Amino acid sequence: MMRFKALLLFLIVLGCQPNKREIVVVEEVSLGVESSLPGNSTLSSYNFFKGELKNLEPMSGVVHYELNSPLFTDYAYKKRFIKFPENTAANFSADDVLDFPEGTVLIKNFYYPADFRKPDENIRILETRLLILENGTWQALPYIWNDAQTEAYLDISGKSIDIRWTHDDGTTKEVNYSVPNMNQCKGCHLRGDRVMPIGPTARQLNGSIRGQRQNQLEQLAALGLLHNLPPINTVARLVDYDNATEQLDLRARAWLEVNCAHCHRPDGPAKTSGLHLLADVKNPFELGVGKPPVAAGRGSGGLNYDIVPGKPDQSILYYRIKSDDPGVMMPELGKKLVHDEGVKLIEQWIRQMK
Amino acid sequence: MKKLQLGVLALVICSACTESSKEPIVWKSIEKDLQAQFILAQDGDVIELPEGNFMFTRTLSMDGKSNITICGKGMDKTILSWKNQTEGAQGMQISNGKNIVLEDFSVEDAKGDNLKVNDTDGIVLRRIRSVWADGPKTENGAYALYPVLCKNVLMEECIAMGSSDAGIYVGQSDSVIIRNNKAYWNVAGIESENSKWVEIYGNEAYDNTGGILVFDLPGLTTYGHSTKVFKNTIRSNNHKNFAQKGNIVASIPPGSGMMILATHDIEIYDNDFKDNTTVGIAIVSYELVAALNEGEQEREGSIGGVQTVNNRYQEDSLYNVYPYNVTVYSNRFKNKHWFPTTQNDIGKLLIMKSAFSPPDILFDGIADPKRAERNICIGDNGKITFINLDAGNDFKNLSKDVTSFSCK
Numbered sequence: 001m002m003r004f005k006a007l008l009l010f011l012i013v014l015g016c017q018p019n020k021r022e023i024v025v026v027e028e029v030s031l032g033v034e035s036s037l038p039g040n041s042t043l044s045s046y047n048f049f050k051g052e053l054k055n056l057e058p059m060s061g062v063v064h065y066e067l068n069s070p071l072f073t074d075y076a077y078k079k080r081f082i083k084f085p086e087n088t089a090a091n092f093s094a095d096d097v098l099d100f101p102e103g104t105v106l107i108k109n110f111y112y113p114a115d116f117r118k119p120d121e122n123i124r125i126l127e128t129r130l131l132i133l134e135n136g137t138w139q140a141l142p143y144i145w146n147d148a149q150t151e152a153y154l155d156i157s158g159k160s161i162d163i164r165w166t167h168d169d170g171t172t173k174e175v176n177y178s179v180p181n182m183n184q185c186k187g188c189h190l191r192g193d194r195v196m197p198i199g200p201t202a203r204q205l206n207g208s209i210r211g212q213r214q215n216q217l218e219q220l221a222a223l224g225l226l227h228n229l230p231p232i233n234t235v236a237r238l239v240d241y242d243n244a245t246e247q248l249d250l251r252a253r254a255w256l257e258v259n260c261a262h263c264h265r266p267d268g269p270a271k272t273s274g275l276h277l278l279a280d281v282k283n284p285f286e287l288g289v290g291k292p293p294v295a296a297g298r299g300s301g302g303l304n305y306d307i308v309p310g311k312p313d314q315s316i317l318y319y320r321i322k323s324d325d326p327g328v329m330m331p332e333l334g335k336k337l338v339h340d341e342g343v344k345l346i347e348q349w350i351r352q353m354k
Numbered sequence: 355m356k357k358l359q360l361g362v363l364a365l366v367i368c369s370a371c372t373e374s375s376k377e378p379i380v381w382k383s384i385e386k387d388l389q390a391q392f393i394l395a396q397d398g399d400v401i402e403l404p405e406g407n408f409m410f411t412r413t414l415s416m417d418g419k420s421n422i423t424i425c426g427k428g429m430d431k432t433i434l435s436w437k438n439q440t441e442g443a444q445g446m447q448i449s450n451g452k453n454i455v456l457e458d459f460s461v462e463d464a465k466g467d468n469l470k471v472n473d474t475d476g477i478v479l480r481r482i483r484s485v486w487a488d489g490p491k492t493e494n495g496a497y498a499l500y501p502v503l504c505k506n507v508l509m510e511e512c513i514a515m516g517s518s519d520a521g522i523y524v525g526q527s528d529s530v531i532i533r534n535n536k537a538y539w540n541v542a543g544i545e546s547e548n549s550k551w552v553e554i555y556g557n558e559a560y561d562n563t564g565g566i567l568v569f570d571l572p573g574l575t576t577y578g579h580s581t582k583v584f585k586n587t588i589r590s591n592n593h594k595n596f597a598q599k600g601n602i603v604a605s606i607p608p609g610s611g612m613m614i615l616a617t618h619d620i621e622i623y624d625n626d627f628k629d630n631t632t633v634g635i636a637i638v639s640y641e642l643v644a645a646l647n648e649g650e651q652e653r654e655g656s657i658g659g660v661q662t663v664n665n666r667y668q669e670d671s672l673y674n675v676y677p678y679n680v681t682v683y684s685n686r687f688k689n690k691h692w693f694p695t696t697q698n699d700i701g702k703l704l705i706m707k708s709a710f711s712p713p714d715i716l717f718d719g720i721a722d723p724k725r726a727e728r729n730i731c732i733g734d735n736g737k738i739t740f741i742n743l744d745a746g747n748d749f750k751n752l753s754k755d756v757t758s759f760s761c762k
Binding site: 297301302 | 380381383385386387389390391392393394409411412415417418438440441443449450464465466467473492494495496497502518519525526571573574575598599600601669
């Protein structure tokens with residue numbers, strides 16, 4: 001009898017979906033299509049690292065580097081390397097990404113320490129993204145690490161991974177971390193119709209690796225891996241937006257450049273919006289000051305201008321960076337959590353604007 | 355005791371179930387495989403979407419492909435939904451393509467735009483139904499079908515519903531045909547914006563806020579012109595405006611059949627206009643839209659001197675604020691409404707200035723200081739009501755006389 005009642009209850013639940021729009025179960029099914037994948041299927045096969053893979057100990061010819069101002073991706077830590085083919089070097093470029101030789105691989109590892117206050121312990125690597133320069137074109141390939149941290153496998157359609165850590169302030173944070181699919185990689189890396197690296201510009205490399213002293217550009221030049229480097233005091237520098245001793249304007253512009261300008265630039269995917277956020281943009285209208293939205297839809301939040309000087313709460317730009325609603329938030333990709341520190345920085349910046 | 359409980363249970367069953375006769379939809383996920391197929395597609399591939407209801411969490415995207423056909427089993431049979439979307443604002447997105455054909459499926463409920471196509475030469479959207487299934491809401495995405503910065507665009511036999519901006523939209527594009535589609539319950543049913551060589555015909559636009567819009571806006575990558583709008587049915591576009599404020603379509607008065615804004619070389623003929631409560635066709639300059647928005651602002655007492663439209667349009671030196679070379683002939687107008695609506699500024703203005711039925715054709719009459727002869731020509735459209743607002747002179751010489759606009 002009890003069992004009968006349970007069955008009856010079950011039937012009620014099943015039969016009484018009050019709204020046909022309610023989503024009950026999503027079962028994953030295969031389309032049964034097999035295709036050959038681009039690139040190597042495993043990360044280890046590239047021989048970038050020696051010893052245990054998870055230690056990310058570079059082989060010779062693989063150079064560790066850092067950016068002055070890194071992109072925010074849900075607080076993930078990143079460890080970056082460049083692999084130069086033997087006897088090659090990059091050429092200096094003042095404004096853009098360094099001119100890398102054919103065969104260069106940019107390697108970016110995303111990981112979370114279990115406790116951010118001990119960033120070198122209990123590390124879980126989630127993914128490694130490669131940008132490979134082949135026949136003059138860059139190809140973006142995402143590799144996902146196994147739980148045992150012994151190998152990473154090429155996965156072109158991405159994955160979502162639940163991750164939890166103790167944050168700098170001792171609180172527990174968690175996120176459903178998103179490994180992008182290959183097209184999402186392009187979503188940020190497209191310039192016109194070509195995939196391009198974003199990070200390793202002279203301005204981003206013009207600084208030292210944290211905890212070290214030597215300038216990275218000078219170091220690369222000394223290793224013979226960078227040609228035509230002008231005197232370092234003539235090279236432009238993007239400031240570290242986290243560094244409170246730098247000017248507020250420079251920090252805010254650095255944050256906007258690394259988090260927004262890969263799309264919001266005249267040759268980027270968001271060119272249709274007319275909002276351009278590279279750090280060297282001078283025209284306040286292009287930066288969003290007094291600029292109405294073009295096709296923001298509900299992303300406008302009912303507000304009329306991207307930036308209203310002195311009034312962050314009336315600025316669409318501020319509204320969108322502090323949102324985590326996929327239909328509103330900016331940037332559109334690589335973000336499930338709001339970058340509280342960045343949002344605060346932009347708020348201050350708009351507030352003091354006249 | 356047990357019997358009683360069962361009785362109560364049975365009662366609950368009966369009362370709870372009377373509302374739903376429909377089976378719950380069984381959603382499946384083909385996201386991983388389908389995205390992989392989109393990424394790996396080779397020149398000339400046909401990607402077939404199976405019959406069924408499929409749920410997506412990310413934008414389903416295709417980039418840089420040529421000669422690809424993506425086809426479902428019919429707009430009622432192959433349903434792709436982004437109701438559970440967690441990242442990427444678009445539902446489906448095609449970019450940097452060449453000769454791409456999409457046909458016979460439905461896209462639903464993306465957080466942003468349902469189906470976006472950008473930087474593509476040769477795009478066909480055929481028998482695609484693109485909707486926000488819960489009906490009109492401000493929270494819905496902006497565009498149902500959204501080709502932008504494209505060349506050689508064909509959209510036909512599609513259905514668009516629920517967009518908080520425009521249902522069937524084309525922007526900043528070149529050589530476009532929009533034919534035999536249906537658009538309803540959108541803010542704008544069909545909109546062509548900053549596009550050139552456009553033909554819009556055989557469509558039905560009904561129950562939107564505005565039926566068909568041909569707009570040219572300042573500050574974009576390119577300007578529009580040369581558009582023909584013919585053989586469309588534009589009826590009862592009286593839906594309340596549910597656009598998110600800050601967007602240009604938020605200033606469309608409900609009851610607008612067709613609006614021609616700040617563009618040129620436009621031909622409008624052989625259309626049926628029916629029961630649009632504010633105006634059949636409005637031919638207006640960007641200045642009027644700007645002025646209307648200022649009124650709105652005063653009324654709401656908004657702070658910070660903000661406006662809903664681009665108040666810096668004068669800074670775009672290449673932009674022409676005034677429509678010219680607009681020809682309107684052989685259209686049929688019918689209106690069961692005796693008076694213009696009082697639900698919006700234009701409607702109230704019309705009542706105040708002259709209490710006749712909603713005008714079939716309205717011209718804002720704002721003079722272009724650089725172009726005296728604007729070539730606004732109203733041919734034979736049967737017996738129509740016409741109004742020239744003379745909005746530039748505070749409606750001083752408001753006139754219903756159409757003869758000075760007759761075609762030469």
